[in-house]
Amino acid sequence: MNSNKGLLSSGFSMVMRNKRYIFWFWLLNLTLAEFGTAAFRRSAHAILDHSFLSDKLMHSFDIGVVVELLQRPEFGRTDSMTSPALYFGFLFFLFTAIFLPGVFAGYASTYRLPREEFFRTCGRNLWRFIRIMIIAGIVMGAITAGLFALNGAIVKKATESTNEVLPFALQMIGFTVIFLIMTTLRIWFDLAEADTVLNDQRAVRKSIAAAFKHTFSSLGPLVTTYVVSTLAAVAFLLGGLSIWMNLVRPDSIIGAFVIAQITLGLLLIPRFWQRGIAVSYWQQHMQAPVAAVQATEATPVVTPPAPVAAPPEPVPVVSGSSNPPEETH
């Protein structure tokens, strides 16, 4: 329990020390989504802006008006609205993959990581992350597909029961099991990503192997911390939606926008918290002992970070350079 608490708190403190990452990812998320929704906005403006009928949308969410809007040929096909949204959603995922190494480095750092260092880390680890993502995609995709197929078969079998709630209950149990297994896999690859960045590991297979070993040797504490952070995400989402529905007036556009963005900003925190937990775990359990490194007379390039004691002249965490970082403001 104490180790869980330690991981949770240390991971969370990393997120809090680096709040700017949340902000930038939120801004990236918002910007890309703005592009993704532009087609929808353009079509809706053309139909709604000069019609009295659209007033019905202001006092409640009148499904009839929305359906009529979607049915209009001049509004365009539904996939012309959803495709850009998905495309820019995919871009957000790509940008996340690109910038994540910098986040890991920033979390592990005992000082504010300079911008140049952040992007250098991102660049150095880009191809490594792509390889990890491919392997993770294959492993997670195969296992998830199998689990969903199994869950579907169980639920289908359950529909033969005279207990109407049974299929739903089994589906929820199945989803929970799938979530836990997926979370375990996510922990595995989060640790692999952390190890790759923080160990400056070129051979990602070694990071994946080490992360696999650690994931299953500390499965309980790690899964618990990830579940706790996921529950936080659920709480943020439900809380945000509840406030939106109950406290924001139906005709308040600004109110809706603000509460939506606050909710989405808060929703980013739990996932970054999980990454903080991965970094914290790496520092506590996967980092090579400093003494051992010194014994091999390693060059400064591979010197691991010193997470606890902040040196008077900080040593870069992942950089091969021994120059002190520049403080950025």
Added chain:
Amino acid sequence: MTTRRKIALLALFVLGVTAFVTRKTVTAAPQAAAPAKAAEAPNSAPSGGLSIPDTTLGVNSSTPMSQRIVHYEIDARYDATNHTIDANEVLTYHNLTGQPLDHFPFHLYQNAFQPNATWVREAKRDGSRDTAYDHWDPKEYGSEEITSLEVVGQGDLTKNLQYISPDDGNKDDKTVADLKLSKPIAPNTFVQFKIAFHEQMPETQARSGWKRDFLLGGQWFPKVGVFWHGAWNCHQYHATTEFFADFGVYDVKLTVPQNEVVGASGVEVSDVNNPDGTKTVTYHGDDIHDFAWTVSPRYKVKEATYQSQMGPIKLRFMMQPAHWDQVDRHEKITRETLDHFEKWYGPYPYKTLTVVDPEPDSAAEGMEYPTFITGGTSWFMPEGLRFPEVVVEHEFGHQYWYGMVATNEFEDAWMDEGINSYTEVKVLDDILGKNTSMINWAGMTLGEPAEQRLSYASVADRDAMAQNAYDYYSSNSYGGITYGKTASVLLTLEGIIGEDIMAKAMHTYFMKYRFTHPTKEDFLKTIEEVSGKDLRWYFNQAVYGSPVLDYEVSQVDSDPVNWYVDKKDKKEPKKGAKDDTVYQSYVALRRKTDFVMPVEVEIKFDNGEKIREHWDGQSRWTRFSYQKKAKVVSAEIDPDHTIQLDRNNFNNSFVVDANPKPTYKLSTYWLFITQWVSQAMAWWAV
């Protein structure tokens, strides 16, 4: 009289023996032999002659309410393991056609659920809500087999049965069998058929059949066609058609396992346990034209009484255990619907009403039979989602528009489904609110009128209302036109003749045509008579034709009259001072499609002035012009919102100053969803 009775009894005995020996299968499906013993029907014909009983056990009336043509006496045994029914049916038919009848067509509806049947072909073509046919197992098929048919006085005529397919010529369709008699039945006399039949009920399709341990017995017995307008009317069973039958009396004995909870049309007469672990429940129905029943060992039942204008009605709610907490919702909407129908249209005369909450996922939801309806809900159903209320109200409405006003559902589906959808809008709007009668949940709203109009708008130009139900372009078109368009046509009609007049017309129509088979012209003429208006211009377009209605405000302009004066020479009015500029304004309206309808338009000016104009809609467009010291700020066609038929309501108005707020609101929602999906993708993938 005595001698004739003896001869008749002797003839019956001989024919019975003959029937037993020469029994012949008339369906293709091989089935087990049916019990040979003759039906021991209650209330059998009086000795010395045949007749239709004049009982009133099932109605709150001292005299029969309909012209009773048929009397069905059925003794059925249900095998709950194999989902089969073996039954003996005695049908007494009163020939009131005014002419001799030498043949009788019978519906054998359960044969629709065979791979080559017309019903399945159509359902497969259009997509069925009931079955994924690629995975359809033969054990889920249905079949209906007359194992013997005797006509009293003419002997066993089983061999005379011939399958016919009057609608599409499909030789593989066995949903109608025609019986050629040895000698015609004279006008105003009776004929009695003794039929033994065996049925394999299908896994539920078209609100009939079994699912798990549940059964809905709908369209389950050989039923004679209707002699209507000088000919037999007995259509094949189609994927989009329902039914048509004569009024009469039903006496039905159902023998089922003792653990089953039984519900059925009519009044329960007795419930007797048998030594073999079964029980026989007997029902009697007066002035009805069909009989349906259900069994399941898991029903939970609530009974209540409703005091109608004609007497007490026993309400029976048969709920799924997981839905028991919704029984009060079902009762409440049933009572409120009864209140409205009795007040607006006329009295409900029957002594019972059974509301069945059918097996989930059973394709048995939302169906009407006389005094017996099925609802539809699920275990999770917040109060603001009014689907159970909508279904119960709609199916109850069919007690009037189908049950009593028994229109031909094969040929005029809009007259039961559509008129019923119209009254559904009226009743539910009154009970649950015009904009919230379907959904009022989590900040979202949807009203019945919008739902009906949208279902029509998506298929507006596909078909006319007045056409055979099986001749629609698709099942979507059938649904959108018969339900949605009819409701929208009648709501629009309110705007033409007035809501009160329309209400009076509906009441008149019900009272005049209850317990009869009215035609579309009966309905339309009633409206014209009550309103005192010639409405052919409207009916020809809306009912008999398929033109689409779409009016548009196509131009709103205001320009200063002295637009040619150089700007620098113009005197700009001081802030807050009255603008004395005279504007030339134009408002143009367009009729974009072929439906011609006079409309009102309201034009608003920036000085607060409002002008209402009338346009007969005869030309393709019209333009109104004004010269005022005010600019036009908006124009709106149909400002009172009486025209439900307009396919596009967005272009019915034009506001000069754009209001982007609704778009921003929707965009905010869409933005949120997009961002959230992006985050979820990134959560798991990296």
